[in-house]
Amino acid sequence: xxxxxxxxxxxxxxxxxxxxxxxxxxxxxxxTINSGCDYQEVNFLGPILEKTAFDIMADDYAHYGEARYAxxxxxxxxxxxxxxxxxxxxxxDRNVPEKALNRFTFNLQGYINDAKEIPFYMAEQKxxxxxxxxxxxxxxxPVKGREIIHKPDSPVVASESYGAxxxxxxxxxxxxxxxxxxxxxxxxxxxxxxxxxIIAIRHVREWRFSPLSLVEREENNWGVVTxxxxxx
Numbered sequence: 001x002x003x004x005x006x007x008x009x010x011x012x013x014x015x016x017x018x019x020x021x022x023x024x025x026x027x028x029x030x031x032t033i034n035s036g037c038d039y040q041e042v043n044f045l046g047p048i049l050e051k052t053a054f055d056i057m058a059d060d061y062a063h064y065g066e067a068r069y070a071x072x073x074x075x076x077x078x079x080x081x082x083x084x085x086x087x088x089x090x091x092x093d094r095n096v097p098e099k100a101l102n103r104f105t106f107n108l109q110g111y112i113n114d115a116k117e118i119p120f121y122m123a124e125q126k127x128x129x130x131x132x133x134x135x136x137x138x139x140x141x142p143v144k145g146r147e148i149i150h151k152p153d154s155p156v157v158a159s160e161s162y163g164a165x166x167x168x169x170x171x172x173x174x175x176x177x178x179x180x181x182x183x184x185x186x187x188x189x190x191x192x193x194x195x196x197x198i199i200a201i202r203h204v205r206e207w208r209f210s211p212l213s214l215v216e217r218e219e220n221n222w223g224v225v226t227x228x229x230x231x232x
Contacts, residue, residue, distance in 0.1 A: 137151065137226075139225045140223060141173075141223035146180070148207060150206075151207050155227075156229070156232050157195075157199065166231040168191040170197055171225075172188065173185070173186055174223060180208050180209035182207050186201070187200065187201065204225065
């Protein structure tokens with residue numbers, strides 16, 4: 001008899017307890033849209049795959065940046081006197097003395113189109129001399145008959161930056177004034193390396209040709225030469 005009373009009281013308390021929470025808690029059903037996709041969205045690949053994917057994207061971006069650099073530096077932003085960051089763009093100091101770097105601040109676009117004479121620091125080291133026949137470069141075009149009275153030593157680049165015993169060829173078209181100064185130079189056939197092309201242009205801009213007489217000044221004043229640049 002006593003056990004039946006205890007059981008009845010327990011049922012009553014349990015019923016009151018459940019009724020209280022049913023009235024206190026509101027259940028809301030939120031509709032969802034079924035995309036119909038059978039694939040589970042993955043937001044994390046794990047540390048190894050995440051790093052691998054990041055490295056691949058970084059490599060792709062580096063090549064993309066190289067392509068943008070190669071396409072734009074010749075025409076717009078690159079400055080011939082600056083060393084770009086990293087060993088791949090480094091050139092030997094002995095080929096471009098520091099005093100020349102500090103003195104001249106031509107960007108490449110101006111270097112091609114500007115008609116100003118470039119002061120030429122090689123004169124501080126040796127006098128103007130006529131080149132020997134074996135040193136004469138092969139010049140094509142209307143100016144091939146004009147005598148070259150000065151040509152700097154062939155440029156050399158660092159083997160650490162461009163590979164050991166590498167040889168680069170740049171075909172340069174240039175124009176000279178009546179008094180023998182090269183006032184314009186631009187690459188016709190690129191070496192594939194923007195910095196090498198810059199060095200070749202600078203090299204040709206420092207050449208000096210024999211002046212023209214008053215009778216000869218009606219002739220064309222342009223020529224083409226192939227500049228060979230080696231690494232050491």
